[in-house]
Each structure stands twice: as C-alpha cells, then as structure tokens.
Amino acid sequence: xxxxxxxxxxxxxxxxxxxxxxxxxxxxxxxxxxxxxxxxxxxxxxxxxxxxxxxxxxxxxxxxxxxxxxxxxxxxxxxxxxxxxxxxxxxxxxxxxxxxxxxxxxxxxxxxxxxxxxxxxxxxxxxxxxxxxxxxxxxxxxxxxxxxxxxxxxxxxxxxxxxxxxxxxxxxxxxxxxxxxxxxxxxxxxxxxxxxxxxxxxxxxxxxxxxxxxxxxxxxxxxxxxxxxxxxxxxxxxxxxxxxxxxxxxxxxxxxxxxxxxxxxxxxxxxxxxxxxxxxxxxxxxxxxxxxxxxxxxx
Amino acid sequence: xxxxxxxxxxxxxxxxxxxxxxxxxxxxxxxxxxxxxxxxxxxxxxxxxxxxxxxxxxxxxxxxxxxxxxxxxxxxxxxxxxxxxxxxxxxxxxxxxxxxxxxxxxxxxxxxxxxxxxxxxxxxxxxxxxxxxxxxxxxxxxxxxxxxxxxxxxxxxxxxxxxxxxxxxxxxxxxxxxxxxxxxxxxxxxxxxxxxxxxxxxxxxxxxxxxxxxxxxxxxxxxxxxxxxxxxxxxxxxxxxxxxxxxxxxxxxxxxxxxxxxxxxxxxxxxxxxxxxxxxxxxxxxxxxxxxxxxxxxxxxxxxxxxxxxxxxxx
Numbered sequence: 001x002x003x004x005x006x007x008x009x010x011x012x013x014x015x016x017x018x019x020x021x022x023x024x025x026x027x028x029x030x031x032x033x034x035x036x037x038x039x040x041x042x043x044x045x046x047x048x049x050x051x052x053x054x055x056x057x058x059x060x061x062x063x064x065x066x067x068x069x070x071x072x073x074x075x076x077x078x079x080x081x082x083x084x085x086x087x088x089x090x091x092x093x094x095x096x097x098x099x100x101x102x103x104x105x106x107x108x109x110x111x112x113x114x115x116x117x118x119x120x121x122x123x124x125x126x127x128x129x130x131x132x133x134x135x136x137x138x139x140x141x142x143x144x145x146x147x148x149x150x151x152x153x154x155x156x157x158x159x160x161x162x163x164x165x166x167x168x169x170x171x172x173x174x175x176x177x178x179x180x181x182x183x184x185x186x187x188x189x190x191x192x193x194x195x196x197x198x199x200x201x202x203x204x205x206x207x208x209x210x211x212x213x214x215x216x217x218x219x220x221x222x223x224x225x226x227x228x229x230x231x232x233x234x235x236x237x238x239x240x241x242x243x244x245x246x247x248x249x250x251x252x253x254x255x256x257x258x259x260x261x262x263x264x265x266x267x268x269x270x271x272x273x274x275x276x277x278x279x280x281x282x283x284x285x286x287x288x289x290x291x292x293x294x295x296x297x298x299x
Numbered sequence: 300x301x302x303x304x305x306x307x308x309x310x311x312x313x314x315x316x317x318x319x320x321x322x323x324x325x326x327x328x329x330x331x332x333x334x335x336x337x338x339x340x341x342x343x344x345x346x347x348x349x350x351x352x353x354x355x356x357x358x359x360x361x362x363x364x365x366x367x368x369x370x371x372x373x374x375x376x377x378x379x380x381x382x383x384x385x386x387x388x389x390x391x392x393x394x395x396x397x398x399x400x401x402x403x404x405x406x407x408x409x410x411x412x413x414x415x416x417x418x419x420x421x422x423x424x425x426x427x428x429x430x431x432x433x434x435x436x437x438x439x440x441x442x443x444x445x446x447x448x449x450x451x452x453x454x455x456x457x458x459x460x461x462x463x464x465x466x467x468x469x470x471x472x473x474x475x476x477x478x479x480x481x482x483x484x485x486x487x488x489x490x491x492x493x494x495x496x497x498x499x500x501x502x503x504x505x506x507x508x509x510x511x512x513x514x515x516x517x518x519x520x521x522x523x524x525x526x527x528x529x530x531x532x533x534x535x536x537x538x539x540x541x542x543x544x545x546x547x548x549x550x551x552x553x554x555x556x557x558x559x560x561x562x563x564x565x566x567x568x569x570x571x572x573x574x575x576x577x578x579x580x581x582x583x584x585x586x587x588x589x590x591x592x593x594x595x596x597x598x599x600x601x602x603x604x605x606x607x608x609x610x611x612x613x614x
Contacts, residue, residue: 026500030396036388037405040476043469044412047423099317106314120318122598123325129523129594131530133560134332134587137580141331161324168321192303194310215414222416225532225560228567249418253533256422264426271419278414 055272058265064273068235074262078270080237081251085277087238088152088231088247089221092159097213100164101202104171104209109197121172127165135161136226143230150232150244158226163216170212174205207289214285218278224249248274332587335580338573347581351545355566355575362578364585366547370460370556371586373549374535375528377464382471382528383521389472390479395505406480413473421537424466429538432465433457437553453553456540460549460556463539467531471524478523482516482601483509519600526593530586532560541565559586 062077069075103120111117138161139154147153178201186196202209227233232244233254239245248270255267339347339362350363389409393402437455444451455461486509494508510517540555547557557565559582570576 022500022503026502029502030392033388033392033396036385037392039385040389040412040469040472041408043423043428044408044415046427047415047419050423050427051419099320102314102317103321106318110311110314111318117318120321124321125598126591126594127321127325127328129526129530129590129597130328131532131560131586131590133530133532133563134583134590135328137335137583138328138331141335141580142327161328164321164324192307194306195303197310218414222418224416224418225564228564232568249416249533252418252422253537256425256537267422271422274416275419278416 051268051271051275054265054268055270058269059272063266063269067237068266071258072260072262074260074265078246078248078251078266078273080235081233081246081248081270082273082277083238084152084231084245084247085221085249085274087245088155088159088227089217091152091156091241092163092220093213093217095156096160096163096216097167099160100167100213100216101171101209103164103168104175105197105202107168107172108175109193109201124165124168127161128169131225132158132162132223133225133229136229139226139230147242149242150230152231152238152241152243152245154230155227155245155247156241158230159220159223162223162226163220166216166219167209167213170215171205171209174208174212175201177208178204210285210289214282217281221278221281222249222274224253248277328587332580332584336577336584338577339581342574342577347578348585351548353544353547353562355571357572360572360574362574362581364559364578364582366545367557367559367562367582368585369548370539371529371558371560371589374460374463374467374539374556374558375525377461377552378467378471378528379521379525381465382468382475382524385468386472386475386520386524387479387517389476390483391505393476394480394483395509396501406477409473409476412469413477417470417531417534420466420470421534424462424534425537428466429457429462432462436465437461441553450551451553453551455553456555458538458540458555459553460539461552463535463556463558464552466534466538467528470531470534471527474527475520475524478520478601479517482513482520485516486512515600515603519597519602522593522597522600526590526597529593530560530590532564536561536564559583 060077062075064077064082065079066077067080068078103124107117107121136158139158143154143157144150182200182204183196186200191199227247227250231247231250233246233250234244235246252267252270252274255263255270258264343350343362347362347364348368349365350361351365352361352363353366354361389405393406393409397405433455437457437459440451441453441455445453453459490508490512491504494504499507535558539557539561541557541561542555543557543562547555549556563579563582566575567579570579
C-alpha cells in the first residue's frame with residue numbers, strides 16, 4: 001500500500017516535471033516569436049520616422065519645381081528627377097500593364113494546362129526573381145548601345161521587364177477567383193469567348209487587377225540599379241525619349257554619396273517625395289477607382 | 300456567328316502573342332548578358348572567375364571576379380542566417396499563434412515593409428542604422444572576441460559586410476515570412492488537430508505537425524529570399540564599403556567588401572574601356588546564372604508543396 005503510493009507519487013512527479021518543462025519551452029518559443037515580430041517592426045517605424053523627420057524640412061516650393069543648383073550649395077531642387085520618374089515609370093507601365101494583363105488572361109482563360117503555358121508561367125516566375133541590375137543590362141546592350149546614348153527608352157524597357165511578371169501573376173490569380181457561373185451565363189447567351197472574357201470576366205476582376213498593377217508600379221518606381229545602366233541621370237529636365245533623364249531613386253543615391261550636409265538633406269527630401277508619390281498612387285486607386293466598381297467584393 | 304469566331308481567333312492570337320512575349324523577354328535577358336560579356340570571357344577565360352585582380356588602367360587591364368563572388372555569398376549567408384529564423388518566427392506567430400485580430404494587421408505591416416524601395420533602406424542604413432550596428436552589435440562582439448576569433452578581428456566601422464548582411468536580412472524578412480505563411484496555410488487543420496489531441500503544446504504541434512509537412516516549401520521560401528539578397532544592388536552599394544581587388548576578399552565579418560552587383564553599380568558609369576564594361580556585364584552574367592539556378596530550384600520546391608497540399612485538401 002505504502003510503496004505503491006510512493007511509486008505513484010514518483011510517476012506523478014516526473015510527469016508534472018516533464019509537462020512543466022514542455023509548457024516552459026512552449027512559452028519560450030511564443031516569446032521568441034513576439035520578439036521577432038517586434039524586431040521586424042522597429043526598422044519600419046525607424047525608416048518612416050527618419051524619412052518624414054529629415055525629409056520634411058528639405059521640401060519647399062523650389063525643391064519641387066527647380067533643377068539642382070551648384071553642387072554643395074543646397075540651392076535648387078529635384079524637379080527633373082520627379083519629372084523623370086513619372087516619365088520613365090509611366091512609359092514602362094504603358095508597355096508592361098497591357099502585356100501583363102493579356103498574358104494573365106491567356107494563362108487563366110485560354111491555356112490552363114500544357115507545355116507552353118507551363119513554360120510561360122515558370123519563366124515568368126523566374127523573371128520575377130532575377131536581380132534588377134541584370135535586367136538593366138538588357139536595356140544597355142539592346143538600346144543604349146544601339147542608339148549610342150543613355151535614354152528614357154532603355155530605362156522604360158528595363159523597368160517594364162521588371163513590372164510585367166508581377167502583373168501577369170496577379171491577373172492570373174485574380175481571374176481564377178471569378179466564379180465559373182459568370183462565364184457560363186455569358187456563354188449561354190451565345191457570346192464569344194473573347195466577349196465573355198473582356199466584358200464579363202475581366203470587369204469582375206477589375207479591382208484585383210488594378211491593385212496588382214499599382215503594386216507593380218510602386219515596385220518599379222523605387223528601382224535604382226537598372227536606371228544606372230539605362231537613363232544615367234542628369235541634372236536637366238526631359239529632352240526626348242532618346243536622351244538621358246533623371247529619376248528620384250537615382251538622385252537619392254547620388255546625393256547620399258556626396259559629402260555635403262545639404263546634399264544629404266536633399267536626399268531625405270527626395271525619399272519623402274518618392275514615398276508620398278507611391279502612397280498617393282495606391283490611395284488614389286483605393287478612393288477614386290475601387291469605390292465605384294459595381295463588382296465590389298468578387299475579386 | 301462568323302464575326303464572333305473571327306473575334307475569338309484574333310483575341311486568342313493576341314493573348315498567345317503576349318504570352319510568347321514573356322518568354323521572349325527571358326531570352327532577351329540571356330542574350331544581352333551573353334553578348335555583353337563575350338569580350339571578357341574570350342580575353343580572360345576561366346581566369347575571370349578565379350582571378351582577384353581588378354585593374355582598369357589601359358594596357359594593364361586584368362579583371363577577376365573571385366573576391367566579389369565571395370563577398371556576395373558571405374553577405375547573403377549572413378542575411379539568411381539572421382533572416383530565416385526571424386521570418387519563420389514571424390510566420391508562426393501570425394498564422395499559428397496570434398488571433399486574426401492581431402495577425403491581419405501584422406501581415407499588412409510586413410507587406411508594407413516589403414513595399415519600401417531598397418534605395419530608402421539604403422539611405423536609412425547609411426545615415427542611421429549603421430551606427431546602431433556599429434555601437435550595439437559590432438563593438439561588443441569585437442571587444443568580446445577579437446582576441447580569439449579571427450572573423451571578429453577588425454576594428455568595426457559600420458560600413459562592412461556584416462552591416463550589409465543585417466540590412467539585407469531586414470529586407471528579405473517580409474518576403475520570406477509571407478511565403479512561409481502562405482505555405483503553412485496549406486497544412487490541413489486535421490494535421491494540427493491530430494497533434495493537439497495527442498496533448499502536444501502549440502510549439503510541439505508546429506514543430507512536429509506543421510513544419511515537417513511543408514519542409515520543402517519553407518526551404519524554397521528561404522531560397523527565394525537568398526535570390527533577392529544575392530541580387531540586391533543599391534542598398535549593398537551604399538553600406539558595404541566598396542573596396543576593389545584582392546583586398547576585397549573578406550578576412551573577417553567586419554571587413555569592407557564588395558559584391559558582384561555593387562561593383563557593377565559603382566563602376567558602370569565610369570568604365571573607361573570596352574573591356575572594362577564587358578567585365579562589369581560579365582559580373583552580371585555570373586549573377587544571372589547564380590540567381591536563375593537558385594530561383595528554379597526554389598520555385599520547384601514551393602510549387603511541389605502547393606500542389607501536393609491542394610491535392611490533400613481536395614480529399
């Protein structure tokens with residue numbers, strides 16, 4: 001009697017001990033994950049804080065409308081860079097958005113299986129993973145060397161190659177969510193496949209596709225590396241699509257490597273302008289376009 | 300009806316054409332990179348990969364990519380060593396631990412982090428973060444270990460491979476953690492419930508029921524992060540110290556270094572000769588092959604996992 005009780009106590013004790021240890025490890029891991037989450041958020045807060053704090057004092061009317069003054073003087077502004085970013089990114093989007101959306105339509109509506117769509121999908125993904133500086137080489141070798149000059153065109157081509165696969169991906173994913181019954185309704189009315197796709201499926205997925213395009217535009221607006229090899233960067237305004245032009249990310253990089261305080265302040269200012277432009281784009285999309293869509297909630 | 304058919308044909312042709320354009324772009328990248336680097340490879344041959352001289356002076360030109368390959372691999376390895384555990388932890392927290400009320404805004408915040416352009420990471424790293432790294436991490440490590448461990452033996456300065464690795468880690472964390480989250484979402488709940496019903500704690504469930512189920516997907520996610528770290532240019536250029544030639548072979552974590560991409564960014568606009576340009580493009584070619592390989596393997600791993608799991612879900 002006594003010894004069996006003793007035995008039970010011992011078992012009980014080891015079990016509780018082990019259980020306590022397991023609970024302890026569980027708690028430890030939970031705490032670790034929370035610490036990691038905080039560790040990831042701190043840089044984001046710090047970046048936003050510094051950009052706003054240092055950037056806001058640099059921004060003025062001249063900063064937004066004037067070309068750069070003499071180096072180190074802290075006069076003038078970054079207007080050519082703002083203009084250049086809008087032109088190069090705009091042109092790249094005009095190339096990449098339609099092609100990307102159509103390719104997405106092809107993958108989702110026309111060829112779900114088979115070797116060719118598989119290859120397209122696969123290499124599209126591979127394209128997403130290529131370093132942007134490698135894609136800059138395309139613009140350099142194909143266009144800069146042919147034209148003999150750094151040019152807007154070369155920059156736009158390179159940025160469009162970065163943008164396209166993102167648009168393809170998002171379009172395909174979004175179109176897949178559109179319920180099949182919508183397509184069947186179209187076919188039952190005797191509509192052609194082209195009509196069903198363009199008039200029914202794509203409008204239903206409009207919100208998702210537009211959001212994808214905006215994400216892709218924000219991504220290329222911040223690219224620097226391919227621009228070094230394609231548009232070069234100047235301190236002058238736009239002169240034509242076969243000439244060099246400036247861009248905000250490129251300007252930030254050049255400003256940051258100058259040894260002057262005033263240049264650094266300009267760099268922060270440009271960073272703030274870049275962030276605000278990207279923010280304005282996605283907020284603009286949200287409030288101007290998405291609200292009015294009749295198909296809200298489908299995709 | 301006939302008109303409809305013609306429309307259909309036209310439209311099918313159009314979308315097929317654009318799809319072919321995507322493939323054409325991959326071809327163009329491969330073509331440009333090969334064409335641009337042909338000169339240097341015929342001049343130097345395999346020496347270009349194994350050599351460590353970098354001399355652009357006319358008449359004495361000699362180019363070798365070895366130090367930058369090492370620099371690229373080392374900075375990316377540091378980024379992965381720091382980034383992968385943190386990303387996994389974040390993914391576990393968001394998808395397994397936190398209630399949706401907290402998890403959803405958190406995943407939004409990490410996405411936001413992924414949307415910050417790398418040039419802005421670079422600016423912040425150069426003027427703010429490198430001082431944190433130098434004073435809070437590197438100095439203590441140096442003080443504690445510089446006598447015994449050679450890889451901490453160099454007075455830290457803040458502009459070095461170690462800092463570059465940490466900032467790269469910060470940059471790839473949102474990417475890795477969001478893919479990990481996606482992969483972990485395909486684990487069927489029955490898997491978790493089975494573990495819980497055996498009395499497993501939450502961590503044991505994650506470790507024994509969730510992780511093994513999606514192991515290859517998690518590896519794939521990390522490799523996609525690796526691909527990003529290897530190719531990242533402007534951020535690294537701003538903080539790695541930018542040395543050239545044999546001294547760019549790192550002797551410690553706190554050495555100033557250079558990566559393949561940062562050297563291209565630094566010298567592209569100052570390239571003095573055809574051969575120099577070709578050498579820079581050839582660095583891009585090495586990057587192209589490296590990231591292409593990593594990406595292909597990673598995509599296959601992630602895709603396989605997604606396919607297997609969607610099959611399991613359908614059952």
